[in-house]
Amino acid sequence: MTNDLEMLKEQYADSIGGIVHSAVLLALVAGSLASFRWSLLLLVIAVSTLQMYLPRVLDEPLQKATDKISASNRKYLQTLADWLNGIDTLRRYAVGEKFLSIIHADARELESAYVKQQKADQELDYLNQAIYSLGNTLIFLLTAYFVARGQLEFGLIASVNDFSLYLFGSLMNIANYRG
Secondary structure, three states: HHHHHHHHHHHHHHHHHHHHHHHHHHHHHHHHHHOHHHHHHHHHHHHHHHHHHHHHHHHHHHHHHHHHHHHHHHHHHHHHHHHHHHHHHHHOOOOOOHHHHHHHHHHHHHHHHHHHHHHHHHHHHHHHHHHHHHHHHHHHHHHHHHHHHOOOOOOOOHHHHHHHHHHHHHHHHHHHHHH
C-alpha cells in the first residue's frame, strides 16, 4: 500500500503542478505568437492538438504497466509475509532454498513489471520529443518564410525560436505529465 501511495504521488500528484506551470507558460507564449502573426498561432494550435492527443494513444499500455507493478508488488509482499510467518517451520525442515527460489521468482516478476513501465514511459517520451522537434522546425520555417516575404522583421526569427522552445517544451511536459 505504501508503494502504491508513493507511485500515486509521483505519477499523479506531482504532475498536477507541472501541468499548471506548463499550461500558464503555454498560454503566455501562444498569446505572444498571436500578436506577431495569427498564422503562427494556427500552426501552434495544430501541433498542440497532435501533441495533446499523443498520450491517449499510449494511455492503455501505461495503465496496464502501472497495474502490473501494483499487482506484482502486492504478490511479492504477500509471498514474503506468508513465508516469513512460518520462519520457524522453514528452519525446522531446512527449506530455506525453496523460500529463496520463490522469493527470487516473485522479485523477477516485479522487476519485469518495472521494466515494462519504464519502456512505456520511454516510448511516450520519444514520441513527444519527435513532435516537439517537428513543431519547432515548422514554426521556425514559417517564420523564416514570412521574413523572406517581408511580412515580419528579421529579428523576430530569434524571438519566435525562443518562444517555440518554451511553447513546445511546455506541450511536451504536459503530454508527459498526462501520460
